[in-house]
Amino acid sequence: MSPGISITPPMPPERVREIAASFDLRALPADFYANPYPVYALLRETEPVKRMPDGSYFLTRYADLVNVYRDAQNFSSDKKVEFTPKYGAGSALLEHHTTSLVFNDPPLHTRVRKLIMGALTRRAIAEMEPGLVALVDGLLDGIEQEGDGDLIEDFASAIPVEIIGNLLGVPHEDRAPLRGWSLAILGALEPKLTPEQEALGNSSVSEFTAYLKTLVAHRRQHPGDPEHDVLTRLIQGENKDSPGGLGAGERLSESELLQNCVFILNAGHETTTNLIGNALVALQEWPEEKAALLAKMESLSSDAAALEAAMSTAVDEFLRFESSNQLGNRRALRACEVGGVPLEEGALVTLCIGAANRDSAQFANADVLQLTRENNRHLAFGFGIHQCAGLSLARLEGRIAIGRFLRRFPSYRLTAAPVRGGRARFRGFLHAPFGV
Template sequence: MSVSTPAMTPERAREIATDLDLRALPADFYANPYPVYAWLREHEPVRRMPDGSYFLTRYADIVAVYRDAQTFSSDKKVEFTPKYGAGSPLLAHHTTSLVFNDPPLHTRVRKLIMGALTRRAIADMEPGLITLVDGLLDALAAQGGGDLIEDFASAIPVEIIGNLLGVPHANRRPLRDWSLAILGALEPRLTPEQEALGNRSVSEFTTYLTTLVAERRQHPGDPEHDVLTRLIQGENRDSPEGLVAGEQLSETELLQNCVFILNAGHETTTNLIGNALVALQEWPQAKAQLLSKVKLSSQPGHGLEADLTVEIDEFLRFESSNQLSNRRAIKACQVGGVDLPEGTLLTLCIGAANRDPAQFAHPEQLDLARENNRHLAFGFGIHQCAGLSLARLEGRIAVGRFLQRFPDYVLSAAPTRGGRARFRGFLKAPFSIA
């Protein structure tokens, strides 16, 4: 079947934009938010929201905020405490994880994670990743199709992160559901059902991790590849003098940042792969262009995946997996010519910045040959995604090898959007092999 993003008239985009409230978004915004973003960029790029926060849509303004970590904090305790409630599992998680903290905790955790995601370590993952992807493709071929998300895109990051943390295969089944529930609780509008599920998922996951951590302390893995072992042992694990105060994570910091590692690498990578394969159905010329490249590089051992970096970055720009980010002004400042008092909460609209015509030529077009693509899908500055190289590798291998095996795949039913403002992707995308 043919696929197309639902159109939105300029009048409707203006109507939504002028009454924008992230806690009460209409269905057509979730289906296609980009016309609303475009109206805001042109008319109210620093938009004051009903709750007193500000919504930023220009690339230059968002980069300026990302650059200035001295003025704009990532710490979310002020915002999350009333949202989740003191003592709740969701509050404990989201205020302890890497992404919602400033230095020094952010610096310590990021350094430990990056130490296990070196260029060599990621290169060592490639053969296993290819084996994983090819096994999934074999299963899809045997049944004549399946679901791009459930049977393919979502299975890849869960296995990769399971390997990074050393989660036994038999225990990986709940990981995806836990992640979806915990990240779902980050949406601007939180229903009681989402809150209850999110709290239960944090509790179940940390309970499981407590046992896993205890086992890993008894039987450490290779800290060059095992992120959990590296987090347990701390920065100076090889120092003959031993660790000094502050170089190891507390038990709470350790558990919550293991939860973060799953969340950060799971849904965003799932969305990257799923968004890319659905977008190619809507942009047949881009698909034909990519297929030509795939066919030229189809011989075994040719290294196809390394050739698709430009294309993967364009998919990330065009349909950013993570659409929204947040900061808090810790002192009075100015953004985009607007004076902001101390304590102002900011929503940085990555999806809008990545389609800003001031930064990208023909931004509404999927251009798989786009050069100098400085998209913000991985963030920017000190909080730039620690796993970006791994995400690119997963995207290259997944998309490239899928197209090698199924060049004529077609969607057999309309894909189902996830219905989220912060994370943009699909829950289902049934396809058949033509």
């Protein structure tokens, strides 16, 4: 199968070798951001457990990532040791990223995940579908009226902000800053942080938590339905007698409550935006896959269950092929070994999800987009106790958004080169102008 229009530029072999030889997450060149996969492939073949200049380790093999994900006894997700010098003691960014669900171990991780999952049950997510369909169709109506738009600004980014705003019960009139806050806070997770990113990240955490204090105070006085309102569920989790309550000694502190509300927005916003945007751009590069998907959608239009299954399979392949979140992190709690390489106690480890999801030892034709790929055990949502709590919601958003977009605009085309986000951790686009 041959690609269509060129959006992801090829990288000459000599350039691949040059970047791989001196690979450093803190000094990545522009052409790496455009297409990191050839470098990942060479590292997988030659140095799958790569010692980087700062002494940390970079893992690119699928099997090695799974082994680390599984080994919570030897590898910690707690980032206080690494983030304290990065952000500075007492900073807003430090408080946020060391209190949120993703960068913590049990028992905090267990307490918060239990409360979030209680509002993301299968039934609760199914009940979101009609509202999601209405939201997507409204965005498509606006695009159709204009005749063109931006896949990211006018479509992909608008969906998760609304869905998560609904989950937290954020009034519609208050949602305008959410995307900017999220981009700034997540941007501060990049391996190399500029003073501008740091300042914007700190101010965004401070502004968001200040807003949330007011929202939390109001919700305590006027609680929502804990079966659907995550914020109400987090608040009521403080009460051991509430449904889903945690019990005495396990209640969330004020900081834990606020920072994990920030996390819920961040975790579901950019990754879902990237899923939708990456998918629609990838279909421009792989027109045969696009044509086959459209044909399947047409043939299954009268069989809702089969159509849902086909679109779910396609969404998982988009997640594998262009993982929204490319990097994860762990710290070795004691001396141990990964992939035959000994690690010292305290060693920092970067798990390259983007590389593992292109590992030919796990995926046949790993560098080819195959929307009918079966048994697709990708790592886009992580693995083990830290697997993404919102993965079912993300899959629903991807399935509805991509499917309804293609049904409405089967002949859409990019009208200018899309602009990538220019980040190593989160892979997506800032802009992708298109016409219908």
